[in-house]
Amino acid sequence: MNLKQLSKHLNLSQTTVSRALNGYPEVSEETRRRVGEVARRVGYRPNPHAMRLATGKSHAIGHVLPSDRTLMIDPHFSDFIAGAGDVYSANGFDVMLHVGGLEDEQTVYRRYAQSGAVDGVVVMGPRLQDWRIELLTELELPFIVHGRVGDLEDGYAWLDIDNRGAFRQATKLLTDLGHRRIGLINGNEAMTFASHRRQGYEDALLANGLIADPTVMTSDAMTEENGYRQTKRLLSLENKPTALVFSSMLFISGAIRAAHEMGLQIGSDVSLIAHDDGLPFLNAEGLVPALTTMRSSIRAAGSRVAELLIEMINNPASKQPHELWKVDLVVRGSTGPVPRN
Amino acid sequence: MNLKQLSKHLNLSQTTVSRALNGYPEVSEETRRRVGEVARRVGYRPNPHAMRLATGKSHAIGHVLPSDRTLMIDPHFSDFIAGAGDVYSANGFDVMLHVGGLEDEQTVYRRYAQSGAVDGVVVMGPRLQDWRIELLTELELPFIVHGRVGDLEDGYAWLDIDNRGAFRQATKLLTDLGHRRIGLINGNEAMTFASHRRQGYEDALLANGLIADPTVMTSDAMTEENGYRQTKRLLSLENKPTALVFSSMLFISGAIRAAHEMGLQIGSDVSLIAHDDGLPFLNAEGLVPALTTMRSSIRAAGSRVAELLIEMINNPASKQPHELWKVDLVVRGSTGPVPRN
DNA sequence: TGTTTTTTCCAAAGCGCTTTGAGTAAATTT
DNA sequence: AAATTTACTCAAAGCGCTTTGGAAAAAACA
Numbered sequence: 022m023n024l025k026q027l028s029k030h031l032n033l034s035q036t037t038v039s040r041a042l043n044g045y046p047e048v049s050e051e052t053r054r055r056v057g058e059v060a061r062r063v064g065y066r067p068n069p070h071a072m073r074l075a076t077g078k079s080h081a082i083g084h085v086l087p088s089d090r091t092l093m094i095d096p097h098f099s100d101f102i103a104g105a106g107d108v109y110s111a112n113g114f115d116v117m118l119h120v121g122g123l124e125d126e127q128t129v130y131r132r133y134a135q136s137g138a139v140d141g142v143v144v145m146g147p148r149l150q151d152w153r154i155e156l157l158t159e160l161e162l163p164f165i166v167h168g169r170v171g172d173l174e175d176g177y178a179w180l181d182i183d184n185r186g187a188f189r190q191a192t193k194l195l196t197d198l199g200h201r202r203i204g205l206i207n208g209n210e211a212m213t214f215a216s217h218r219r220q221g222y223e224d225a226l227l228a229n230g231l232i233a234d235p236t237v238m239t240s241d242a243m244t245e246e247n248g249y250r251q252t253k254r255l256l257s258l259e260n261k262p263t264a265l266v267f268s269s270m271l272f273i274s275g276a277i278r279a280a281h282e283m284g285l286q287i288g289s290d291v292s293l294i295a296h297d298d299g300l301p302f303l304n305a306e307g308l309v310p311a312l313t314t315m316r317s318s319i320r321a322a323g324s325r326v327a328e329l330l331i332e333m334i335n336n337p338a339s340k341q342p343h344e345l346w347k348v349d350l351v352v353r354g355s356t357g358p359v360p361r362n
Numbered sequence: 363m364n365l366k367q368l369s370k371h372l373n374l375s376q377t378t379v380s381r382a383l384n385g386y387p388e389v390s391e392e393t394r395r396r397v398g399e400v401a402r403r404v405g406y407r408p409n410p411h412a413m414r415l416a417t418g419k420s421h422a423i424g425h426v427l428p429s430d431r432t433l434m435i436d437p438h439f440s441d442f443i444a445g446a447g448d449v450y451s452a453n454g455f456d457v458m459l460h461v462g463g464l465e466d467e468q469t470v471y472r473r474y475a476q477s478g479a480v481d482g483v484v485v486m487g488p489r490l491q492d493w494r495i496e497l498l499t500e501l502e503l504p505f506i507v508h509g510r511v512g513d514l515e516d517g518y519a520w521l522d523i524d525n526r527g528a529f530r531q532a533t534k535l536l537t538d539l540g541h542r543r544i545g546l547i548n549g550n551e552a553m554t555f556a557s558h559r560r561q562g563y564e565d566a567l568l569a570n571g572l573i574a575d576p577t578v579m580t581s582d583a584m585t586e587e588n589g590y591r592q593t594k595r596l597l598s599l600e601n602k603p604t605a606l607v608f609s610s611m612l613f614i615s616g617a618i619r620a621a622h623e624m625g626l627q628i629g630s631d632v633s634l635i636a637h638d639d640g641l642p643f644l645n646a647e648g649l650v651p652a653l654t655t656m657r658s659s660i661r662a663a664g665s666r667v668a669e670l671l672i673e674m675i676n677n678p679a680s681k682q683p684h685e686l687w688k689v690d691l692v693v694r695g696s697t698g699p700v701p702r703n
Numbered sequence: 704t705g706t707t708t709t710t711t712c713c714a715a716a717g718c719g720c721t722t723t724g725a726g727t728a729a730a731t732t733t
Numbered sequence: 734a735a736a737t738t739t740a741c742t743c744a745a746a747g748c749g750c751t752t753t754g755g756a757a758a759a760a761a762c763a
Contacts, residue, residue, distance in 0.1 A: 066476060074415050103427070103461050107463050121451065129451075135407055136409055246645045249648065301437075302584065308590075
């Protein structure tokens with residue numbers, strides 16, 4: 022059933038029916054009601070391709086997974102998109118996903134922009150230097166970044182969590198507990214989030230007159246295995262740290278394993294604290310002892326990013342949103358006073 | 363730059379240019395070459411919406427995440443789609459993703475079918491009873507299932523791994539090592555894959571004259587926490603199992619944690635074996651001892667599923683593919699002879 | 704009553720592509 | 734040389750929607 026048939030069925034012109042359906046004012050309430058009624062009854066659904074062709078709007082959002090995508094993004098993607106998806110579909114937007122393939126990432130964006138395949142894109146996993154911002158700006162394709170590009174705050178829309186503040190606070194918690202030698206097990210620091218986390222960590226150390234020691238700082242793919250290796254390595258050092266700060270829950274199982282293996286009690290012999298994105302298969306509270314975390318729902322971020330982008334699309338005049346989310350520090354049993362000896 | 367402009371530029375009709383570009387035979391090689399050349403030079407790209415409207419083909423594949431989606435799907439989704447994405451983009455297909463939202467899942471499929479928004483869909487995470495097969499068949503929307511629906515093997519396209527065989531083999535490995543009391547820590551058995559795994563486990567037990575004991579079998583969300591809890595619970599039983607079979611690596615960190623905590627040596631006091639989908643952040647080999655696994659790349663499955671679906675779409679006459687993949691059993695240090703005492 | 708404004712509706716022109724049905728020039732047959 | 738085939742190319746008609754520019758009918762005004 023298409024518009025033509027529907028309008029014939031109603032004894033109205035296509036124009037009127039279209040207008041009635043799309044809420045234009047040039048049609049009487051009575052007519053609108055009648056049209057809506059019949060449309061519903063016969064199950065009329067406008068053909069999206071025709072609509073897109075006619076309007077030039079695609080009602081779709083693009084998500085392009087970087088081809089050099091890493092563990093910084095992948096395991097978190099499902100959750101992020103789960104949050105965003107709710108919002109998209111509530112607003113009648115489709116999501117167009119692109120991952121890998123021969124076509125290089127830049128080409129994909131160009132294609133999106135030029136063809137109007139999507140009305141906007143969300144940029145995930147920004148790096149300290151990120152060509153995507155420039156490209157998308159030039160292409161005039163609306164976009165929002167989940168995270169930030171280095172310390173750049175203007176000229177593009179973003180939603181980020183306060184990684185720096187979170188790690189500052191977390192590290193401060195440890196120094197307040199008397200720890201003086203604190204390790205950082207970070208993700209790849211070419212990524213902005215990891216860089217910011219390191220800064221926060223260093224902030225807190227500096228505030229205590231401590232200087233960050235590269236020998237107890239790592240920057241690596243966020244895997245269980247690296248969590249294990251690095252923890253083991255750091256805790257085997259001559260001058261070993263008494264506390265460790267982790268950039269991801271993905272490290273944690275490995276870290277716990279390493280600590281156990283070395284006969285160290287978590288929360289007393291060594292304090293652990295991790296950033297927790299709320300991945301549903303890794304619950305910080307279920308650990309023993311429960312893990313002290315910096316908690317921030319990546320899923321909620323997904324929802325909000327989607328909202329903001331849709332707002333930008335519907336209202337291009339609105340000003341670029343910049344949202345910095347506070348991260349909650351949840352103190353649990355894995356952090357304790359520095360062991361004396 | 364659109365077709366009209368391009369054809370004017372070439373002094374040819376739109377028809378000829380279109381045909382030249384799309385490989386129709388009615389155009390001379392010389393013309394085709396020239397058209398291709400110029401099109402490339404000016405960066406002509408057909409408008410996808412117009413193409414879709416004209417042909418009725420969308421060149422897009424739908425992935426609908428179940429609204430009651432679970433941990434059976436989510437953490438694996440990124441990897442599956444990473445595999446599929448390569449194939450999609452190599453073949454010029456977009457992926458249309460739908461997750462959650464108000465609109466119920468069934469409506470989404472109906473919309474897809476009726477509007478031609480996608481040329482086909484892949485069904486993920488099939489259950490023992492799954493309404494999606496019936497619906498999609500009725501809608502005549504090409505689809506392929508990753509997994510199977512209960513024991514149904516015909517009437518729809520699928521690619522599955524031999525879960526039953528894998529778990530039979532894994533369990534047999536344990537019985538061969540002398541284990542007689544073996545626990546199963548499974549995912550939600552309403553899902554086909556989990557059900558099949560249980561069958562395989564039971565097969566092997568039966569083959570040894572053992573009967574499956576429900577007290578050492580669990581069916582639960584695949585999380586670290588449940589891995590810990592269930593392992594701890596089972597290993598605390600009066601008549602405790604000497605070996606455990608896990609349906610997912612997601613359980614494993616928790617399980618190891620539990621074993622450590624109880625002072626049990628993995629591989630000697632208790633044997634562990636898990637199914638490994640190859641999630642990149644959880645490496646079975648990096649564990650200590652390295653974990654014995656049933657390994658099957660979910661990413662490779664994604665690629666193959668995509669290939670098969672595209673083949674079905676391009677060639678509707680072809681017969682429904684049914685592929686059952688063998689799962690490799692990789693024996694490592696976490697399994698050993700039953701402890702005597 | 705005639706004129707102007709408002710309300711309600713419509714015909715037709717796109718949007719950018721594919722595809723049908725023909726037409727012309729060149730090559731081949733008769 | 735005429736008739737037939739073959740090889741190329743084209744004009745025009747969709748695909749199903751939105752939207753422009755009016756027109757007719759109804760309401761308001763003079």
